[in-house]
Amino acid sequence: MKKLDSQRRRYPLRPTLYYCFLWLILLLPIPGKTQSLTMLRAEGGKTVDANGKEIVLRGFNVGGWLLQESYILKTDTLDSQARIRAGLLRTMPEKELEDFYAQYRAKFVTKADIDFVAAQGFNCVRLPFHYDLFLTREQRRARNLASRSPRNVAAYVQTLSQWYDQNQLFTDAKNLDGFRLIDDVLSWCAANKMYVILDLHAAPGGQGFDRNINDNFVPLDLWKRKDAKGRLIYQDITVRLWEKLAARYQKDPRVAMYDFINEPHKVNADNGLSNDNAEINVLYSRLINAVRGQGDKHLLLLEGNGYGNEYTNLTPDKLQIQDRSNLVYNAHRYWCPNDPAAADSNPNQINLLANLAAFRTKWQVPVWVGETGENSNEWFAGAVQGLNNQGIGWCHWNLKRVEGVTSLLRVRHYGSILTPEGRAALLRNVEFKQCIPNRDVIAALTGPATARTPFAPLSIPGTIHATDYDMGRNGIAYHDSYAERIDYRKEAPTNNGSVYRNDGIDIQMNTDKPSNGFAVGDMAAGEWINYTVTVAKAGAYTLQARVKNDSATPARLLVKLDDAPIGSLTVNQTQAAAPWVTVAVPMATLPAGRHTLTLYVEQPGASLSWLQFNSTTPTTQGGQ
Template sequence: MLKSILVGTSLLAASLMLGSCGEKAEKIQDFAEFITIQGQDLIKPDGTKLFIMGTNLGNWLNPEGYMFKFNKTNSPRFINEMFCQLVGPDFTAEFWKAFKDNYIIREDIQFIKNTGANTIRLPFHYKLFTDEDFMGLTAGQDGFARVDSVVEWCREADLYLILDMHDAPGGQTGDNIDDSYGYPWLFESEASQQLYCDIWRKIADRYKNEPVILGYELFNEPIAPYFPNMEELNGKLEDIYKKGVAAIREVDNNHIILLGGAQWNGNFKPFKDSKFDDKIMYTCHRYGGDPTKDDIQTIIDFRDSVNLPMYMGEIGHNTDEWQAAFCQTMRENNIGYTFWPYKKMDGSSFVGITPPENWANILYFSESPRTSYKEIRDARPDQMMVRKAMMDFIEACKLKNCVVQEGYIQSLGMK
């Protein structure tokens, strides 16, 4: 009798274990599904529509001058050079490590989730995946470690993640935002194109089975409107995109790939072939103008002509009233959005950083003439003071010390 009871108990336990394992396997299988495209909509694994709403983690892995209140010192390379002139390369490297460790952490991602967001766009510099000098490292760059952290935090918070190569090899824009040398050399350099493809292949290979990642945005705001050969460059855009897509598809057929228009992601005339891949969508940007459908009609017309999703990857730096009106326009016209940026000095963001004491002395140095060693020496302020100000910035940028911009967040209509 006891033996029968023991056998029965063992069978019951085994049955429960098998049932439990089956349920777990099913959950893993469900979670391993990816966002897909159905006409102009993005579809989640459960079959419901995903309407993108969220923000950008700008400035964290691609420093931009105005977010520190710098003016002339406006690109990652210029900022790093200025800091090195100000406090030396070793202290600058210490600052960048502390900056990366504190500017965005798990609590920031959870805060973003609590605003009603469902998606984060992560801009990054290509140098994070090379051995080039960037943000205090010259070898053993930490790009994957940083992205891995965000992937994990987004998984915990139930958020999707878009990876955006904001600064591509050679430069895709020809301005400060791509950290270039004033021209989009990517479109004329085979070496830069090869590096761009190699990096995307490496990224895609690492994350090919990661469903938290919604997609890969090949690069940001290609071809500024400043160049006399702009139309010639525009004619090369789709081919450069195709090269990047082909590199990714060598290792990853799961993820969507996002393509931005020329001239600040606003000109979609260069696109002639929307069928070369079955998992592409388009992304636009817009700052200013009227918050009406008429003002984005050309974007809507292009979206309708290709019958693929369109998403507003950057929008912001406006009044709360304007933002509320424009978000309503985008919702009515099925264009998801991520506002720029999540965090920066002062306002016009989800959270604002209060400038630390003596930051004005760093601003003064950043704007001073520094074209000769004498000018650098003459402009350099007291070392102890500015080093303290830089470390005070690290403390000020932590979420717990930032000022939450409630009106800004509410204007986005994410709840």
């Protein structure tokens, strides 16, 4: 997964009642999941099961678990798992380090997490893992030493070469963490009739520059590093690892695909390699031949250069293989248009929808989006709609993220991983029962494109928090001028505060009391927000609003009920010492029943914490 600069905040827990309801859902049988899993295969551009039925894989990545990516844990300055481990080793012995990681792996993803994913209707899990999980604890000690200083890398490579020659790598399947953890996930997923994609996310040596992704010591060492015998030893080790995986899982129908290497990137002439993916071709050809040589017929997922998307010299006709069956081509879709007509001039660059479909048609191979996400709900909904319309499967990134609004589950802030208190809090907070479901993300990924549903039950009389607007797409639940990121070069967040919700609506932290801790701000003229409300009893109500305005120009907000204006709020500049004021406005009689309340921005400048509807009716407008 490509690293993002993360600026997140703290979040309150959802009400206990919600969790009770959630657990009830998990205990219910899952519709449409009664048939047993069978081996998948490619049939032209489709993926089908043993009965010839098309299976479109839609699911979630469980990144940050078997390979820690710093931004997922909000340890960005440490930049990679190896640097996190090196930091921890400055304050603890290796046994304590290994014990901590054993606890982390036991808690971050469990059967409860997989059950929850299944309950949302997804049918697969992509499992990103680090090759070091297939080393023994003693072998990982050598890798830890290499992480402490570049001077130790050469010695580590020679040690790996010796283990390789002496057949001491990946041999103790019963006791190696990697095999045990894969077996756990396969069991959990099979209980929910879900497939698993095995993803070598951090390959030996590192497949690119970004060590957050591949945890490398030296960039591109997978493609360049030779041992004392002149061998590309990291590639030899990668082939052996997949041989061991194939030997163990070759007849296992729970495994949908082998994803050989995640996101090769910057494998080009600028970095002393070829400009036509020649090195990637050689390794992929070796891997395919090695797996097929064992009689393994699993689907094999190939990832192109440039973070998994570019396939020059990697098309089926170019690979140096005898068996071209059951190949699947991958795309990772981030920060790009969802317009089905948008196309890249390079037909081998396939992250755009048109190129994906055209590549599938030309080469008669299935295509699959192994990663997509890290955007707004508006973008998610558009991406899902576009991919579903083409019959292309996808896997959202990611299941969990500390203070993350784009993930399926949100992990609360825990402090620093480098302190005992922080580690204890992290181990507690990553547990499923402590995580907060991002219901708006789930709705964007699973709901109809035109759906608008309440985010929270809202009643009149009562208080309506500005951030509890309806769930749905831009133009349906709300209108915001910048609601999705479709250019990877434009890094401005779609939600300026990047907290609480994941829409185009700009939300900031709010310490004003009383509030829910958040407020809507940066409202441009012409923007609007919808709320589904229930008016308990017809009658006259007073509208009060908790607002502020940092500018000298008055702001004006119009409140409508079912498109009929019911009140207008003028917000003059407020004082820095006490920025929030309560403004009251008399209104006409409101009818009973279920209605759409709309907040419309006539003049920009205001921030809104809440609206409150009371039965008394003041005759003047003022502030306090």
